[in-house]
Amino acid sequence: MVFSATSLSGQGENALGTFTPYSVFGIGDLNKAGTSFNKAMGGIGVGVRDNRLINILNPASLTERDTLSFLMDFGVSQRNILSKTNSANSAYNVFNMHHFVMSFPLYQKSAFAIGVLPYSSVGYNFEVRETDPAIINEMGDIVYNRFGSGGINKAFVGVSMDLLENFSIGAEGQYYFGTIDRRSDVLFNSEASFRNINTGVDYVISSLAAKFGVQYNKNMGNDLSLTAGATWMLGSELSGDYTRYAYANNATGSRDTVYYQTNGNTMMEIPSELAIGFSVRKKDKWLVGADYSRQDWSNAGFAATPGVDFSATTSNSFKLGFEYIPNRFDVRYYSKRITYRGGVYYDQTYMKLNGQQINSMGITFGATLPLMRLYNALGVSVDVGQRGSLKNNLVRERYVMLNLNFSLHDLWFIKYRYD
Numbered sequence: 001m002v003f004s005a006t007s008l009s010g011q012g013e014n015a016l017g018t019f020t021p022y023s024v025f026g027i028g029d030l031n032k033a034g035t036s037f038n039k040a041m042g043g044i045g046v047g048v049r050d051n052r053l054i055n056i057l058n059p060a061s062l063t064e065r066d067t068l069s070f071l072m073d074f075g076v077s078q079r080n081i082l083s084k085t086n087s088a089n090s091a092y093n094v095f096n097m098h099h100f101v102m103s104f105p106l107y108q109k110s111a112f113a114i115g116v117l118p119y120s121s122v123g124y125n126f127e128v129r130e131t132d133p134a135i136i137n138e139m140g141d142i143v144y145n146r147f148g149s150g151g152i153n154k155a156f157v158g159v160s161m162d163l164l165e166n167f168s169i170g171a172e173g174q175y176y177f178g179t180i181d182r183r184s185d186v187l188f189n190s191e192a193s194f195r196n197i198n199t200g201v202d203y204v205i206s207s208l209a210a211k212f213g214v215q216y217n218k219n220m221g222n223d224l225s226l227t228a229g230a231t232w233m234l235g236s237e238l239s240g241d242y243t244r245y246a247y248a249n250n251a252t253g254s255r256d257t258v259y260y261q262t263n264g265n266t267m268m269e270i271p272s273e274l275a276i277g278f279s280v281r282k283k284d285k286w287l288v289g290a291d292y293s294r295q296d297w298s299n300a301g302f303a304a305t306p307g308v309d310f311s312a313t314t315s316n317s318f319k320l321g322f323e324y325i326p327n328r329f330d331v332r333y334y335s336k337r338i339t340y341r342g343g344v345y346y347d348q349t350y351m352k353l354n355g356q357q358i359n360s361m362g363i364t365f366g367a368t369l370p371l372m373r374l375y376n377a378l379g380v381s382v383d384v385g386q387r388g389s390l391k392n393n394l395v396r397e398r399y400v401m402l403n404l405n406f407s408l409h410d411l412w413f414i415k416y417r418y419d
Contacts, residue, residue, distance in 0.1 A: 018121035018151070019081055019092035021395045022358060022387070025310050025351055026302045027238075027268055028122035028151055028180065032383070033057060035073055035099060036403040040366025040381035041321025042343025044291040046277030047229040049217060052375040053368070053407055054103045054113065057275075057291075058229050059170025060213035062103055062111040062160035070412040074100040075379070075405025082398045086390055094123070098403065104412050109162035119270075121151035122180050140190030150180040152205055152238075166218055172211040176238060176270070179204050195248040195256075201303075202243045203266050209236035223283040228276075235272040242266045269300050277319075284328045291319040297350035313357055315350040319343065321364070339368040341381070349387075353394060360387035368407070375409035 023029040037053045038045040045057030049064035054073045065071070077098040083090045101115030130142035155177070160170035183200035215229040246259040272295070279289030297312035304310070321343030326336035342365045351358045362385020369378045383401040390396050 018079065018094055018123040019125075020397060021083060021124055021126075022349075022351060022397070023120075023122045023124055023148060024146075024182075024308075025305055025353075026297070026300065026312055027270070028120040028148075030120050030349070031118045032401075033117075035075055035101070035407075036366055036379035036381035036405045037341075037368065037407075039383060039401075039403050040341035040343065040364055040379070041289070041323060042291075042319040042345045042364050043317070044277055044279070044289045044319045044321040044343065046213075046231055046275045046291045046293075047215065047227050047279045048277070048287070048289055049215065049227050049279075049281075052377070052409070053379075054101050056099075056101055056113070056115065056117075056156075056158075058213040058215060058231050058277075059113070059158040059160050059172040059211065060168045060215040060229060060231075062113050062158060062170060063109055063162050063168045064217075065103075065105065065111060068105065068412045069375075070410045071103045071375075072101070072408040073405055075403060077401060077403045079399055079401045084390065084396045084398075086393065098405070106159070111160050113158040113160075114156070116153060116155040119152045119154040119176060119178075122148045122182070123151075124148045139188060139194060141188075143185075143187040143189060145185040145187060146183070147185070148180070148182045150178060150203075152176050152178040152180070156211075158211075160213075166216055168215045168217070170213040170215075172213070174209040174211060174233075174236075176205055176207045176209065176236065192250075195250050197246070197248055199246040199259075200244075202245075203238075203240060203268070204243075205238050205240040205266060205268075207236050207239040209270065210234045223285070225281050225283070226278070227281070227289075228278040230274070230276045233273040233275075235269060237269045238266045240266045267301055267303060271296050271300060284325060286322065286324045288322045290321075291317070293317045295350065300350075309354045311352045312350050313352045314348075316348045317345065318347075319345045334370075337370050341366050341368070345385075354392040356392050356394065358388050358394070360385055362386065366403075374411075375407065377407045379403075379405040379407060 018029050020029050034045055034057050045055050049061050051064050051066055054071050055061040075098045078095045081092050099117035103113040106112050126146045128144045155175045156172050158172040162168045180203040186197040188194035211233040213231040218226045242263045244261050248256045275293035277291035281287040294316050296314045300312045323341040325339045330336040344363050347360045349358045364383045366381030381403045387397045388395050
């Protein structure tokens with residue numbers, strides 16, 4: 001129904017946080033982590049330290065800040081998606097608030113961060129009309145509809161401290177929460193004697209997890225520095241409720257409950273993740289870096305999707321990125337104070353369909369535009385990419401994602417010498 005439909009369209013109930021056929025499976029479409037600072041550089045950040053912006057990909061990076069610096073970052077994103085099958089096309093635009101993060105120093109060489117951001121999104125709406133003449137003659141116009149919405153959000157609290165001369169460590173407590181609704185309907189449009197059938201599942205998720213990070217930073221002279229980092233996110237069985245239901249509705253609007261059962265186990269989990277990365281920086285001039293991450297979803301235990309050969313597998317992600325600043329302290333030309341960024345990525349996702357792993361690749365670019373005083377800035381990034389293919393009767397998605405975020409900076413608890 002998902003991949004062989006003769007009619008594929010997004011319609012009705014359009015309050016979706018995303019729109020992609022691939023969110024039918026598992027916990028949905030995983031959101032790309034990080035702010036526009038990370039996303040403009042292909043998504044790197046595990047081995048990156050920056051004293052002007054919050055890097056949320058590695059909690060160990062929080063200590064890289066000027067003394068008494070208070071940082072806040074919030075952003076929005078827009079995604080334009082064109083999906084194509086061998087028989088039909090669909091297009092969809094999504095606009096959402098993306099993240100909110102604050103960070104401030106604690107004691108001497110330690111720092112704290114708190115924030116919330118999306119982890120995964122579910123959004124799809126497929127409609128197929130019955131085409132078998134024998135069934136139409138007997139039952140009239142029949143529509144099969146599959147609809148999904150919701151997602152999982154992540155709130156986190158992170159703390160970091162410098163250890164020895166060149167090492168920093170960090171830890172992050174995570175709280176996953178959200179709802180996922182999946183529904184499948186059979187609608188009899190021209191025969192009032194048949195009842196419409198509504199079946200579906202609802203997930204209400206509430207679960208805890210943790211993440212740990214480490215970074216090593218080495219000054220190599222001539223304003224050059226090398227940073228290497230790693231993070232380890234613990235796996236989490238998603239706690240909450242799982243409700244399965246089936247209703248029969250007649251033309252008068254009355255509803256009969258055919259089946260309704262709530263289970264205290266969602267039967268879903270987020271597996272542990274290992275990520276490593278490094279970067280080389282020339283102070284106030286340029287940076288180049290790379291990240292790799294791996295997450296084994298093969299034992300996640302997701303429910304089967306009827307009619308589709310789906311299984312979860314190991315995901316791998318490869319990212320390269322850079323930034324360049326013509327002259328950070330130029331007092332004449334504003335364009336020279338802008339930080340320009342770019343990157344590429346290649347993701348092997350956790351989804352395997354019809355024996356083929358779904359991969360995505362793309363290029364990114366963006367900039368940080370300084371505003372007013374201190375380190376206040378507007379961040380912009382664009383992600384142009386493709387996921388999936390038309391082989392094996394699958395879906396090919398081409399997308400453009402725009403991210404905007406505002407980075408605010410101020411000084412924390414200034415002790416004035418004179419009143």
